[in-house]
Amino acid sequence: FVIPDFQGFCKYIEEFYWRCKNNTEGKVAGYIPQLARMNPDYWGVSVVTIDGQRFSIGDTSVPFTLQSCSKPLTYAIALDQLGADLVHKYIGQEPSGRNFNELVLDYNKKPHNPMINAGAILCCSLLKTLIRHEMTLAEKFDFTMNYFKRLAGGETIGFNNAVFLSEREAADRNYALGFYMRENKCFPDKANLRECMDFYFQCCSMEANCESMSMMAATLANGGICPTTEEKVLKPDSVRDVLSLMHSCGMYDYSGQFAFKVGLPAKSGVCGALLLVVPNVMGLCIWSPPLDSLGNSCRGVQFCEVRIT
Ligand code: GLN
Numbered sequence: 001f002v003i004p005d006f007q008g009f010c011k012y013i014e015e016f017y018w019r020c021k022n023n024t025e026g027k028v029a030g031y032i033p034q035l036a037r038m039n040p041d042y043w044g045v046s047v048v049t050i051d052g053q054r055f056s057i058g059d060t061s062v063p064f065t066l067q068s069c070s071k072p073l074t075y076a077i078a079l080d081q082l083g084a085d086l087v088h089k090y091i092g093q094e095p096s097g098r099n100f101n102e103l104v105l106d107y108n109k110k111p112h113n114p115m116i117n118a119g120a121i122l123c124c125s126l127l128k129t130l131i132r133h134e135m136t137l138a139e140k141f142d143f144t145m146n147y148f149k150r151l152a153g154g155e156t157i158g159f160n161n162a163v164f165l166s167e168r169e170a171a172d173r174n175y176a177l178g179f180y181m182r183e184n185k186c187f188p189d190k191a192n193l194r195e196c197m198d199f200y201f202q203c204c205s206m207e208a209n210c211e212s213m214s215m216m217a218a219t220l221a222n223g224g225i226c227p228t229t230e231e232k233v234l235k236p237d238s239v240r241d242v243l244s245l246m247h248s249c250g251m252y253d254y255s256g257q258f259a260f261k262v263g264l265p266a267k268s269g270v271c272g273a274l275l276l277v278v279p280n281v282m283g284l285c286i287w288s289p290p291l292d293s294l295g296n297s298c299r300g301v302q303f304c305e306v307r308i309t
Contacts (some may be wrong), residue, residue: 002051002281010047010055013158016306017045017057019211026298029270030167038064038272038289043299046214049282050222060210063156065163067269068100068295069213070148070203072220072242072250074116074123079238081131090126091119093245100252100295101164101173109184113250115267117259118177122186124203125196129175129188137195141202148206151219155212164205171201210273210285217275217283220265244275246253250275254294262284262304274300 014226016097021043026053029035044058066073078087096112098104104118105111111118128140135143149157187196208216219226220243224234234242246265251258256265265277272289274297 001053003053003058006049006053008057012308013045013047013055016303017043019306020288020302022303023292023299025096026292028272028289029291031270032163032170033167033244034160034163035065035263035270035289040290042211042272043288044285045287046210046285046304047282048214048218048227050218050227050280052227054211056211056214056216058210059287063158063160063207063209064271064273064289065160065204066206066208066213066273067204067270068120069267069271069275070206071115071120071123072246072267072275073216074120074127074144074203075245076220076234076238076242077144078114078131079241080234082126084237084241085211086130087114087123087126090188091122092277093248095249095255098120098253101177103173103176103180105181105184110230110301111181113245113249114248115245116252117174118181120203121174121178121196121200122181124200125187125191128196128199129191133190137199140199142204143209145206147233148208148216150226150229150233151216151229152208153215153219153226153231154211155215156207158207159202160205160207164201167201167204168198171197171276174200180209182244210287213273213285213287214283215274217277217285218282220275221277221279221281221283223280243279246275246277251296251301252294254296258301258304264304266304268296268300270295272297272300274304276304
């Protein structure tokens, strides 16, 4: 086993879990009612090792929408299908040093990286336009969801239509980013902005739970091979690039500090989830809806930063 004393290891996870439970800091995302209604007490942690050992504690089967945790996944699919050279003709690799939805591009007029909204919207446009362009939006939705499912070893992945509709209604900033990028000729030639935006909102509105998300993290930890199904879902090179950018850009404007204190690739979302990858060892999903001012889960960050005393 990759973690020989798994039970002893789980005792630590349990202890860290209880330590973070009474943290009442932060606020649940309030920009759409479906997220605002989330119970701030939800708190769950799931672990899957690359050889398939599992441990879960807390609210690990409650569904939530992926939100920004979909960004590394759509980026991974783009890399896998198009190659890094092509993807990075359109999107940079630099932390933005700004908020996740700020109206800003880099010096080359490209989105800074695929882990913030501008980059993720552009990544969705690459998926939509450059991979089998003949696919309708419906077919591309199935194609993407199927990828997410395979990353999760066939475990719970759904779609929350109410969240999708709300996201689309409350998306002034995301549309602004879309128009700003179109003005700067960021998109591939055939891109249709409305379709790309819808596709981005759909990816944000895919639904999972801590357990299935931890399996996705474990597939990333395992070089793209799902630990339970043993399917090779992604190429190792694609996974390497995803993990690099999760490491430098995955925690919004806290990414530098997170890299310094924790030193592991991670990605957070406004749903309160945090995907954490320990390469060649395990994947974790840590979920609690209340967020800090930068948009990261308060308990999630605390959990990752616990030190063994
Ligand atoms: N749906 C959200 C948005 O586009 C996702 C952002 C996030 O999770 N930080 O604003």
